[in-house]
Amino acid sequence: MTVRGWLNERIPVSLEALKSAGNEPVPGHLKVWWFALGGTAAMLFFGQITTGLLLCVYYQPTPDRAWESVRYITGQVPFGWWFRSLHKWGANLMIVAVSLHLMRVFFTGAYRKPREANWMVGVTLFLLTLMLGFTGYSIVYEQLSFWGATVAANITEAVPLIGPGLARTLRGGEQIGAPTLSRFFILHAAVLPGLLLLLFAVHVTLIRLHGVTEFPLRDQPRPAPYPFIPDHVLKELATGLALITIVNCLAVLLPVGIGPPADPINTPEHIKPEWYFYFTFRWLKLSSLQAGIAGVSVAVALLFGWPFIDSAIRRKWPNSELSMVFGAAAVIVFVIFTVWEGLS
Amino acid sequence: MGEHSTMSESAEISGTETRASRRRVIQVAAWLSFVPAALMIAWDLLQYLVPPRRRATFRKVFVVRTPDLPAEDVHEMVDLTGRPLAIIRRAGGSPLAISLVCTHLGCRVHWQPKVRTFLCPCHMGIFDEQGRVLSGPPPSPLPQHRVSVEGENVFVHLPEI
Amino acid sequence: MKRAVVAALGFLFLGSLVAVTIIDASKHRETAGPRPAVIPADSKGCVDCHSRVTPLQVAQWSASKHGEQGIACLNCHGAKPDDPDRFMHHEARISALVTPKDCGGCHQPEAEGFSKSAHGQAKPGMEIHLVGGRPDPKTWPLPRVGVRNPDGSAGSCTTCHGRHRFELADARQPTVCETCHLSDGSAEAWRRSPHGGFFLTSASLESAKGPSCTVCHMASRTGAPTHDVSARVTWTVGSEGKPVQRPNAEARRDSMFSTCLLCHGSPLVEAAFDRIDETFEAGIPSRSPPPTAPYLRSPAAWPHLSPSDRAELAKMQGR
Numbered sequence: 001m002t003v004r005g006w007l008n009e010r011i012p013v014s015l016e017a018l019k020s021a022g023n024e025p026v027p028g029h030l031k032v033w034w035f036a037l038g039g040t041a042a043m044l045f046f047g048q049i050t051t052g053l054l055l056c057v058y059y060q061p062t063p064d065r066a067w068e069s070v071r072y073i074t075g076q077v078p079f080g081w082w083f084r085s086l087h088k089w090g091a092n093l094m095i096v097a098v099s100l101h102l103m104r105v106f107f108t109g110a111y112r113k114p115r116e117a118n119w120m121v122g123v124t125l126f127l128l129t130l131m132l133g134f135t136g137y138s139i140v141y142e143q144l145s146f147w148g149a150t151v152a153a154n155i156t157e158a159v160p161l162i163g164p165g166l167a168r169t170l171r172g173g174e175q176i177g178a179p180t181l182s183r184f185f186i187l188h189a190a191v192l193p194g195l196l197l198l199l200f201a202v203h204v205t206l207i208r209l210h211g212v213t214e215f216p217l218r219d220q221p222r223p224a225p226y227p228f229i230p231d232h233v234l235k236e237l238a239t240g241l242a243l244i245t246i247v248n249c250l251a252v253l254l255p256v257g258i259g260p261p262a263d264p265i266n267t268p269e270h271i272k273p274e275w276y277f278y279f280t281f282r283w284l285k286l287s288s289l290q291a292g293i294a295g296v297s298v299a300v301a302l303l304f305g306w307p308f309i310d311s312a313i314r315r316k317w318p319n320s321e322l323s324m325v326f327g328a329a330a331v332i333v334f335v336i337f338t339v340w341e342g343l344s
Numbered sequence: 345m346g347e348h349s350t351m352s353e354s355a356e357i358s359g360t361e362t363r364a365s366r367r368r369v370i371q372v373a374a375w376l377s378f379v380p381a382a383l384m385i386a387w388d389l390l391q392y393l394v395p396p397r398r399r400a401t402f403r404k405v406f407v408v409r410t411p412d413l414p415a416e417d418v419h420e421m422v423d424l425t426g427r428p429l430a431i432i433r434r435a436g437g438s439p440l441a442i443s444l445v446c447t448h449l450g451c452r453v454h455w456q457p458k459v460r461t462f463l464c465p466c467h468m469g470i471f472d473e474q475g476r477v478l479s480g481p482p483p484s485p486l487p488q489h490r491v492s493v494e495g496e497n498v499f500v501h502l503p504e505i
Numbered sequence: 506m507k508r509a510v511v512a513a514l515g516f517l518f519l520g521s522l523v524a525v526t527i528i529d530a531s532k533h534r535e536t537a538g539p540r541p542a543v544i545p546a547d548s549k550g551c552v553d554c555h556s557r558v559t560p561l562q563v564a565q566w567s568a569s570k571h572g573e574q575g576i577a578c579l580n581c582h583g584a585k586p587d588d589p590d591r592f593m594h595h596e597a598r599i600s601a602l603v604t605p606k607d608c609g610g611c612h613q614p615e616a617e618g619f620s621k622s623a624h625g626q627a628k629p630g631m632e633i634h635l636v637g638g639r640p641d642p643k644t645w646p647l648p649r650v651g652v653r654n655p656d657g658s659a660g661s662c663t664t665c666h667g668r669h670r671f672e673l674a675d676a677r678q679p680t681v682c683e684t685c686h687l688s689d690g691s692a693e694a695w696r697r698s699p700h701g702g703f704f705l706t707s708a709s710l711e712s713a714k715g716p717s718c719t720v721c722h723m724a725s726r727t728g729a730p731t732h733d734v735s736a737r738v739t740w741t742v743g744s745e746g747k748p749v750q751r752p753n754a755e756a757r758r759d760s761m762f763s764t765c766l767l768c769h770g771s772p773l774v775e776a777a778f779d780r781i782d783e784t785f786e787a788g789i790p791s792r793s794p795p796p797t798a799p800y801l802r803s804p805a806a807w808p809h810l811s812p813s814d815r816a817e818l819a820k821m822q823g824r
Contacts, residue, residue: 078391234507241514248521370508377515384522405575
């Protein structure tokens with residue numbers, strides 16, 4: 001009795017059947033790298049789960065132990081600095097990948113009917129990713145973590161009607177402290193990743209149900225489909241290896257350090273959020289608090305509802321490329337605001 | 345002509361073979377990089393997860409001034425992990441620091457001043473004033489900590505956590 | 506082709522892993538963070554409340570050697586039933602005044618040396634009065650050096666050693682001595698000398714190129730330093746403002762001589778001492794009379810003094 005036979009008696013599944021079932025042809029345009037961004041984000045996310053779990057082994061979510069435990073990981077545990085740097089750089093790259101994926105989907109019009117629901121799921125995934133970044137950074141409990149969270153809670157307070165209640169829920173009280181850390185930790189380590197996984201499953205299911213958007217590349221004949229196994233699998237493997245090597249190099253060349261511990265009495269001179277929130281920060285500085293919140297809310301609403309706005313536009317003006325113009329303008333504004341805040 | 349085709353055929357055949365063997369070489373090379381990489385990751389993970397065995401260090405902790413040591417009774421305190429110990433005045437020598445954790449099953453022993461013994465209430469183990477077993481199930485004497493006396497000051501050396 | 510790419514990437518990844526391992530191996534792992542203080546049971550209540558009320562003091566104590574060794578609040582602030590400056594504070598009998606006698610309970614040689622020195626002498630009329638067991642604010646907290654404590658000792662260890670960190674490096678800084686001795690010229694004389702000049706060019710006590718105050722006046726070649734800061738001082742400024750020799754001048758001179766030998770050869774020290782003696786015998790002081798802060802000269806500073814005490818004090822202050 002071979003090993004395979006022994007296993008087959010107990011797990012009655014035919015490998016050949018699986019292989020042929022999974023080996024459906026992949027649309028040819030997926031050979032282009034900027035169609036692989038979603039998969040890149042997913043791979044990075046699974047990397048984050050792994051490194052995040054490892055960090056959980058030593059991290060302690062109370063105000064008097066949090067910073068010290070992160071310092072312990074970074075300075076004392078063998079390879080602690082590595083897993084932490086992998087986690088931090090993985091987060092940065094994941095946000096970049098998700099953003100680029102969003103832009104790709106937008107600019108190829110893949111959000112249009114019948115894929116509006118999936119677009120909205122995708123935008124939710126994008127927002128969840130940003131929230132993961134925010135909560136993750138806050139639980140390090142450095143000065144910038146503490147004061148960044150304070151500023152964020154204060155901004156939330158200014159939301160009309162539900163603001164104060166929302167801020168109190170965020171903080172777990174009237175001030176940032178132990179309840180805040182508990183909440184942020186469970187959000188970061190369990191709730192948000194769980195939601196993300198769930199919505200990710202929905203996202204992939206919808207893609208499989210609808211099929212990948214056929215996308216004729218300009219002036220080129222439609223490329224022929226290619227086999228999933230082994231070509232696409234190898235491609236994914238290569239992408240994964242490239243990703244992990246890049247993250248590794250970043251972790252080695254630019255390892256993550258730790259700033260001074262949170263001091264509720266002393267505000268540092270310059271409070272800045274993480275780079276991916278620079279654009280909202282700059283927008284808030286330009287406008288009043290109310291206008292700032294209104295602006296961000298409008299932007300998020302536009303993002304969610306764009307498929308419907310776009311279809312309304314194209315009903316009125318067929319063949320209009322207004323979406324592209326809007327999209328390009330949004331990207332330009334985002335870049336300008338981010339760089340402006342980054343340089344100031 | 346026939347020879348040409350035969351030659352090209354054989355060239356084709358050997359070409360295919362070369363391609364196939366080249367692919368095998370590449371495949372082997374790929375595995376040659378994956379296996380060590382996986383092993384290295386596993387080793388790094390183990391080093392990360394398994395806490396290093398630290399050599400025991402001790403901390404000198406102030407106990408009491410010699411005149412303040414009780415004559416009949418013992419001075420009770422806890423070590424750095426919270427386990428109880430007693431400091432006993434000893435005639436003609438420095439005080440003793442004796443752990444109050446019974447060596448049988450870990451119950452807390454109590455000093456009996458009249459008979460100058462330690463009694464364990466769980467299974468009636470009895471230790472003398474130096475921690476040696478007098479009767480009962482305890483298998484070994486009560487552990488002691490190093491004591492140093494500087495002038496009138498008594499210090500005990502407790503294991504660091 | 507794809508397989509070749511995968512293989513190449515695999516090796517690249519392996520290479521980056523090797524880099525990670527090399528870097529980790531070369532990491533100089535810092536020693537463990539600060540060890541938590543040991544809080545004995547009887548002082549736990551003090552620490553719990555005072556970490557909110559006086560957090561800096563508790564934090565300093567916690568990080569100090571006292572904290573590490575479990576020498577806590579009541580070991581210094583605890584008062585016996587017959588202590589004159591005792592009072593009840595939340596069911597604990599304590600004293601706010603920790604005097605050299607209290608410190609001398611554990612640090613006996615230091616307290617003894619200190620009490621023999623000029624620092625440990627009380628100026629007439631300067632003492633801490635008690636009102637209901639607590640120090641009268643008119644006579645406390647400043648100054649401590651030169652002031653008699655209710656338990657009979659004089660002065661205070663904390664003037665130089667601070668509280669509650671008690672780091673030796675702090676006490677060894679010349680700026681500590683200068684808080685009093687700048688006004689009488691002795692610290693300035695040191696600053697203007699090669700000793701002070703070279704010390705001040707160096708970055709720290711550890712890399713000092715010249716001696717600071719404690720090196721000459723307290724440190725020892727043979728082991729135990731002395732807290733009798735006057736033991737090696739032969740000359741002082743007399744009541745007429747002129748240099749006079751202290752009692753046991755020979756012994757003092759010899760003591761300072763052997764201290765100078767820590768760095769210098771005896772021919773140089775011998776010659777220097779002779780020159781200095783000549784200057785002093787000619788009546789030229791290197792500093793002014795004993796240090797007195799300006800606020801002490803005002804009669805308002807010591808309202809409780811009797812007229813005869815005031816006259817005595819004025820004479821001591823060279824007025």
